Amino acid sequence: MTCFYDRLEQRIAKCGNPVCMGMDPVLKLIPLEGTPEDRIKRFYSDILECCLKRNVQPAVVKPNSAYYECVSVQSMLVLQQLIADYRSAGIPVILDAKRGDIGKSSAAYANAAYDVYRADAVTVSPWMGADSVGPFIRENSENGAYVLLRTSNKGAHDFQDLPVTRSDDPRDVAEAFYSVADKIVEWDAGKGYLGAVVGATNPGELENITRYMSQEKKYEIPFLIPGVSIPGVPGGQGGDAKTVLKAIQNGGGKRKFHVLNSSSGLNFAWQRNDTPANYANDCVDALEKLAEACQL
Numbered sequence: 683m684t685c686f687y688d689r690l691e692q693r694i695a696k697c698g699n700p701v702c703m704g705m706d707p708v709l710k711l712i713p714l715e716g717t718p719e720d721r722i723k724r725f726y727s728d729i730l731e732c733c734l735k736r737n738v739q740p741a742v743v744k745p746n747s748a749y750y751e752c753v754s755v756q757s758m759l760v761l762q763q764l765i766a767d768y769r770s771a772g773i774p775v776i777l778d779a780k781r782g783d784i785g786k787s788s789a790a791y792a793n794a795a796y797d798v799y800r801a802d803a804v805t806v807s808p809w810m811g812a813d814s815v816g817p818f819i820r821e822n823s824e825n826g827a828y829v830l831l832r833t834s835n836k837g838a839h840d841f842q843d844l845p846v847t848r849s850d851d852p853r854d855v856a857e858a859f860y861s862v863a864d865k866i867v868e869w870d871a872g873k874g875y876l877g878a879v880v881g882a883t884n885p886g887e888l889e890n891i892t893r894y895m896s897q898e899k900k901y902e903i904p905f906l907i908p909g910v911s912i913p914g915v916p917g918g919q920g921g922d923a924k925t926v927l928k929a930i931q932n933g934g935g936k937r938k939f940h941v942l943n944s945s946s947g948l949n950f951a952w953q954r955n956d957t958p959a960n961y962a963n964d965c966v967d968a969l970e971k972l973a974e975a976c977q978l
Contacts, residue, residue, distance in 0.1 A: 685874030686803065686826030690904050690939040693774060694741045699973035700927075700938065702776065702906065704945025705745035705764065709753070711950045713958030718753050723760045725961070727767065729949075732962040734771060738970045741941055742802075743768050744906070746778040765799055774802040776906065780830065782807030782814045789817040796825050803827060805879060805906070808862050809841075812869060819875045826875050828906045829866050832859045832891060834881025863894060867901045882909035882921025882942065885929040892933025904939040905930070912947030912954075912968050923975040944972060 684692070694700050707722045714721040733739050750761040765775045777799055781791040788806075795804040795818075803826040806818050818827035832842060842859045863878070870876040880888055888907070896902045909921040923942055930940060951968035952961040 683822060684824055686824060686877075687874035687904060687937070687939055689774070689802075689824050690741075690826075690877075690941070691937060694938055694941070697739045697741050699741055699976050700941050701740040701969060701972050701976065702742045702744050702941040702943040703740040703948050703969065704778075704908075704943050705743050706749040706945045706949065707753070708749070708946070708950070711946075711953070713952070713961055719756045719760050722750070722753070722757060723763065726764050728962040729965050730768060730771060730773075732966045733969070736966055736970075738966050738973070739771075739773060740969060740973075742774045742776055744776040744778050744943055744945075746945075748779075762799055765801055769800065769802070775800075776803040776805065776828065777801035778805045780805045780807055781818070782810050784810065785813040785817065788814050792817040792820070796820065796823075801825075803877075805830065808865060812865070815869055815876075819869065819873065821873075826877060826904075828877045828879050828904075829862065831862050831866065831878035832880045832887065834883040834909050838881075859891075860894065863891065863899070866903060867895075867899050870901075870903070872901075877904035877906055880905045880907055882907045882926050885922075885925045888926065889929040889933040892930050892935045896934040896936065902935060902937050904937075904941070906941055906943060908943040908945075910942045910944045910947070910972070912944055912951060912972065923972060927976060942972075942976065944968075948972070 705726055709718055712721045712725045714724055745761055750757045768775055777795050795801050805828045806815055808815055808829045844858045845855045846858050846861050848854045848856055866876050866878055880891055907926055910923050911921055926942055948965050948968050952958050952964040957964060
């Protein structure tokens with residue numbers, strides 16, 4: 683059976699780009715009439731249809747469950763159906779849910795992500811340790827999980843930057859997120875299930891993390907890299923696709939299994955030209971341009 687790492691690499695090679703399209707519905711930016719649930723369903727169904735018609739597809743998609751949960755219970759059924767639809771079209775789905783709890787609860791969360799929603803992967807928090815992440819590693823499956831390693835939000839510094847002494851040598855000190863990197867390698871144990879979430883907005887840091895994994899740990903893992911912006915579309919975090927990929931290359935990254943996420947920049951690309959009626963084509967236009975920008 684193909685492991686998650688190999689599956690990612692094969693998918694990126696097949697579609698020709700490493701783009702991850704976030705699917706985070708913001709109702710005021712969805713230019714459709716009807717109930718909130720109908721609008722969300724039609725919006726992302728139209729985008730999928732346009733992707734298939736034009737033969738421009740993202741490598742993966744990433745719906746954030748919070749954007750559906752906050753609308754209604756019924757919208758969670760919409761999320762389930764959208765996951766099924768995109769997967770039926772051959773597009774893997776990462777459920778962005780950032781789970782992490784005691785072992786039994788994590789097992790229930792893993793069952794929800796993989797068996798109820800039928801996602802291919804899920805995002806998880808490492809801060810409760812091995813028994814929290816362990817249930818998301820499914821032996822003999824093609825599923826994977828992305829562990830939060832280095833995020834780009836303002837509060838990331840509260841814990842991720844704390845100095846940690848890593849050995850008996852008091853001079854061997856590094857930021858806490860490097861200890862998370864060590865644990866990802868330990869937990870994955872060569873099985874090819876665990877990736878890492880690393881923000882796009884600090885290319886130098888991304889390069890250092892890549893170098894640490896590929897050269898010091900000699901264990902390259904796939905990154906889910908949020909924060910890639912589309913010029914002219916509000917709401918992005920400012921990451922540049924070419925700069926991100928160059929940072930990985932400079933850090934010694936060899937495998938082409940990293941994915942670059944843009945959510946609002948793709949979803950609501952119609953804002954760039956103020957053409958709400960053309961939302962699906964505008965999204966695919968932006969996707970195509972981002973895919974081209976990812977060619978080094």
